[in-house]
């Protein structure tokens with residue numbers, strides 16, 4: 090299988106870590122969404138990464154559908170079997186992906202809009218949502234287990250994206266999140282290598 094990805098993308102980082110944990114061999118194909126190459130848009134009309142293409146040629150997106158596919162396809166499961174614990178993992182993933190949605194919206198507003206029409210109020214609104222999410226996580230941080238689940242991978246990817254794009258802007262008052270991320274790096278170096286980078 091192939092995963093169309095970009096190194097900075099937090100959702101791509103999550104699914105690449107997921108494939109690795111599930112024991113699946115996935116070829117990572119560096120993809121520039123701005124150039125909209127046919128390999129991307131022919132497989133995903135939304136032109137977004139990550140997009141997974143199976144050996145049979147089936148395209149799977151978005152990242153949460155990919156995670157569920159990996160969970161069903163690999164030697165190792167990515168989500169707990171227990172229904173309540175599974176819901177907890179899926180909600181953690183939804184929160185972390187949702188924070189990434191806000192952070193990306195801020196990045197895109199700054200990167201793609203002409204400077205004179207950048208809407209600062211809207212950026213502030215997205216940042217408020219993201220920081221409210223981070224505060225919630227700081228107060229309700231899950232323990233880092235021996236084997237992370239899909240929720241933990243989303244959390245690791247999201248903090249990786251913050252560290253890459255918003256350094257110095259999220260750490261104050263959130264020592265637990267910082268420690269969790271550092272411990273993830275030490276405990277899982279192979280996964281850490283897939284976290285967002287420039």
Ligand SMILES: N[C@@H](CCC(=O)N[C@@H](CS)C(=O)NCC(=O)O)C(=O)O
Pocket residue numbers: 097098099100101122135136137138139151152153186193
């Ligand atoms: N909900 C999607 C979000 C994917 C997404 O927004 N990816 C970004 C890169 S991190 C992208 O492809 N942006 C290009 C675009 O929106 O055209 C998922 O979970 O996969």
